[in-house]
């Protein structure tokens with residue numbers, strides 16, 4: 001007997017797998033255990049049953065991989081696979097939005113090749129107009145909402161019910177409130193992002209996939225920001241800023257770092273196609289990545 005399913009969680013050597021006939025527990029079949037395509041949360045798998053026990057027989061090719069980069073350039077550790085979208089959530093006010101923190105979370109999504117979108121909550125408190133424009137200019141889908149009044153919620157909830165999503169953002173922006181509207185009683189460890197940087201911390205990052213009653217899945221992983229972009233090639237950073245990347249082809253030098261070189265297309269676009277503070281975020285992260293490289297050498 002065989003079935004297909006989606007890996008929801010791992011507990012030791014046991015995997016919890018969602019199938020069309022309900023949730024089952026499975027172990028890895030011997031052959032899979034030996035190669036490195038170990039099953040991950042989010043993996044689409046085929047299961048085979050022998051003697052009443054389910055075993056994961058195959059793991060489908062992944063569309064993307066959320067990875068934690070290990071400090072010191074010692075590689076990466078996979079956390080979850082096949083995320084459709086990461087929602088970076090902020091409030092229009094209370095707490096005051098921190099654009100650079102949002103940029104950091106967006107770079108994390110980009111560096112893992114996961115599509116990102118921005119939720120601007122509490123539009124009953126402030127219009128959020130500047131923020132909305134800032135991220136729309138980059139090209140991100142933006143969902144202006146108020147969990148309190150219900151404004152703008154319908155399209156966001158419809159999206160969450162049709163995808164595998166991760167919601168992250170600073171504490172106080174309204175994540176729990178949103179999840180409670182999405183599915184009352186749902187509790188997550190997700191995305192409590194500390195305003196201090198997680199650099200150098202060695203927290204254990206695991207993930208779990210929560211099926212939603214109305215369809216879709218939420219990925220729950222504590223301290224998403226701790227995933228870190230350690231180990232990202234400084235030269236690759238510009239590709240994690242779609243607005244800057246659009247102008248990088250106009251640079252005179254192919255190895256332009258977009259800092260001081262003459263004829264830099266990115267710098268030329270600052271103030272027009274590229275917001276001043278987006279470019280500042282880029283410079284800040286670039287310094288961090290370069291400092292890390294030096295620290296490790």
Ligand code: GDP
Nearest residue numbers: 121122125146147148171172173174175176177
């Ligand atoms: P979390 O830390 O991100 O999970 O944020 P919470 O969901 O706990 O929300 C923090 C506070 O913001 C709570 O007091 C909520 O009632 C409040 N809140 C959440 N959404 C809104 C909103 O759309 N408008 C307003 N005015 N307050 C909100």
Ligand code: ZN
Nearest residue numbers: 251256258264
């Ligand atoms: Zn340049």
